[in-house]
Amino acid sequence: MPVKDGATRQQGSLFGEILDWMLAPLLLIWPISVALTWLVAQGIASRPYDRELGEMARSLGLQAASAAPLAPSAKGKDRYALAPEAAALLRADASDTVYYQVLGVRGELLSGDAALPVPAEDAPVVPWELHFRDDEVGAEAVRVAYLWVSPEGEAGSSRMLLVQVAETLGKRARLTNEIIKGVILPQFVILPLAVLLVWLALARGIAPLNELQRRIRSRESSDLSPIDERRVPDEVAPLVQAINDLLTRLDSSMSRQKHFLADAAHQLKTPLAGLRTQAELVQREIDAGRSSPDELKRSLSQIARASERAAHMVNQLLSMARAEDAEHAMRREPVDLSDVAIDTVRDFVPRALERRIDLGYDGVVPDESRLRVLGQPVLLGELVRNLVDNALLYTPAGGVVTVRVVEDPFGQVVVLQVEDTGPGIPPSEREKVFQPFYRSLGSGVEGSGLGLAIVQEIVQQHDAELGLDDTRVRRAAGGESPDGQGPGARFTIRFPAVPAAVALP
Template sequence: MADVRPAIDAELQRLLPPESYGLKHASKGPRSLFGEILDWMLAPLLLLWPMSIAVTYLVAQSIATAPFDRSLENSVQAISQQIKTVGDQISLTLPMSARQILRADENDTIYFQVIGPRGELIAGDKDLSLPADGDPLQVGTITYRDSRIAGNEVRVAATLVILSTSTGPSPVMVQVAETLEKRSQLANEIIKGVILPQFIILPIVVVLVWFGLSRGLAPLNALQNRIRNRLVDDTSPIEERAAPQEIMPLISSFNDVLYQLEDSVQSQKRFIADAAHQLKTPLAGLRMQAELAQRENSPEELQRSLEQIADSSTRATRLVQQLLSLARMENTNKLSEKILIDLSQSAADATKNWLSAAWEKNIDLGYQSNQQSYKMYGNPVMLKELFNNLLDNAIKYTPNNGTVTVDVRHANQAGLLIVEVKDTGPGIPPEERQRVLERFYRVLGSDIEGSGLGLAIVKEIATQHGGKLEILENIYQESPLKYGTCMRVYLPVGTP
């Protein structure tokens, strides 16, 4: 029997992980399922990690901005409370100590500015820029913006204060600006606190994923090893319950293949055993007749023995030819030399070839022609063998002075042709019609010599052409009612 392990092992290698795993796969051979899953798990993780750093930076900037903005707000409010009016004069009464406290910062530089109602500078730094026209200030509301002063980026908080003067209400703008050093330091500290642990956690995650996949795929490795360690002739099904649920359909499909393989192996064993048994009988007869011929003294008896030897060798040759035909057809997956064939002409030629055999039994053999041409695509050698086996069976089982008729016509179903061979023989009982299609099976009680292969060959040829064989009754005498056999073969017209 052929070793089935390479085919099964190749399919499993396509789906199961090999012995060595890795993110990088070799250029030769199938990809590792382990590596495939690992790639799809770790690649998004490694791609999302830089994105998480960018998001963390933005969040850290937002977190670092909030407390320092509140500090700027307090400074703006403190300066606003120190603005005084005398008549129509506006001034900032900010003691020097307060100014020193306002500007006292080790990391950042603080700027402030007070602008009067006519745009004049009342106090503070004149280099601090004014708000843009599209960003108006509101009384009692602190607004924030980013700006630059002396080449440095600063964060500015500004508001409007309404003062009462002799000329009426006067708006005064108060601004406080601060460089961004402390904010950057706080944001960096937040990022370090979040990112640095990830450098430790990420390798641990990779190791845990690796370990988890190894444990998860362990049943697949065990299944692969069990299949590899099976004996060459072991076609027993794989235990589905021992496999993970995800590959149970795969195991079920393999079991179906194993069942078919087991049937094929058993069929081959039966074929070999039956063939050996069938060949043993004519060969033993040949040997016995040859031994008898050696003992004969008279020329007449020697001639009779030689005729028997010739007859036995003819039967053995026919049996060997049928065995070879059946084996060749059962091992043909696709029809070779599929050409356009005139089926009616093939039937007529086959009928002519069997005329001499029919005349020996005084059988009326004829082809029922309606002068039409029935063409199909098929293998001419196979179809010739089909006609020969049908006619051989019909003539062999039809008694002397009987009738055998060959007919080719269109079927009622479009695209199908029918080949019929009718005889006036003993017929086949309905309960035996399926069994006679089996190899070497012959109806009990029949005294006609035969191998039991003819109909099996016809069935195989019909199947190879996409058709089928039916065994029907042939009513050839209505009173009293008598039945022969009608072998009907359906063949599709086919395509080139």
């Protein structure tokens, strides 16, 4: 039955569904078995009576072939007289009516019942070959045995007599019913017993599932250890493996969240403690009457910087949570990455001018873009924003930060690059910088340590590839580029691309 109005089909009992599928064929086959039994019983019941009927027809044929003709009748027809014993044999059946008929070579009735129909005109005429057919005498069904016989003295002649013997079907019907009763009646006992045995076998077979259910329900909510696969049936093992895989991923996710919350709480303590310390210091200075406008201004400036760091930390935490939201990331649409990059660069221009950093964009422009990235626009904006923010933090005054979007001429990828001329990232730290709250020692840069972790999470959500190398060639020693500037860092992200003509509505 189709589901309407958005209603979802509820899964019923597995035990009941399996029982239905096992019993339904059994109940369907049973009436078919009854019908086949009835057909087979008819054949079995007819065989001995056909044999007896055929012997009677042969005996009658022998009598008819050897009988001497009587004097011609008034109408000129010959008559054959049967022996009294043969006539008595034909009439000896007390349960069924027996008919016989002997037709002459010209089709005239020589003896017997005129009401007995003759065979079809296309019936084969072979001397002394016995045939059977079903027919009717009046409104009564009969079984007919007939054969063609040659009169004595005319062997090989085409002039033959037709001999037929027929009987009603009473004995056959009674024997058929007895056979059916003998076969079907035991089934009325066997069928309920079979249903009971199927129910018991299914209940026994499904017992391991009940045991598995009990073991899972008895677990503590914090117990995410794998389920023992050796104690479950082979058919359920794949399901248990999938559950164990889910438990492992859930345990890993919860561990990361706990670690993340602990680190976040620790990182927020510093700016909040600074805010509280500065506020208490200002309060003591005011209470002591020793505060001056310049000192108050410095304290308020420090409070403003601490609150700004705290606000930045909170925003980064929110961005991290948004990047890890798989459901949010699945809502994708075609996005022009060059448009996102240009908007981000435009937003950071005032900050770059304040720090005397040359911030620019290099690459395709939105009107000339041939490729699109299938992604979440907000997350892609966060990705570019965090990369540019990280580059501006680590690039000294007079440095250069470049954002670049390059399209693959073969239409396979869109490449985003953000490079700077800062101190760069040593190869030994290039994997660590993508861990939450990790910051290089000795850099002297204040940050949350979440920017690159957010970048990596967004890259994974979009099935992209992230690479990190130096912007410039490093010297053999000292870590600087040949022109005296820092080697810089270059982040390269390759996104799967779709043609703009296909992606856009």
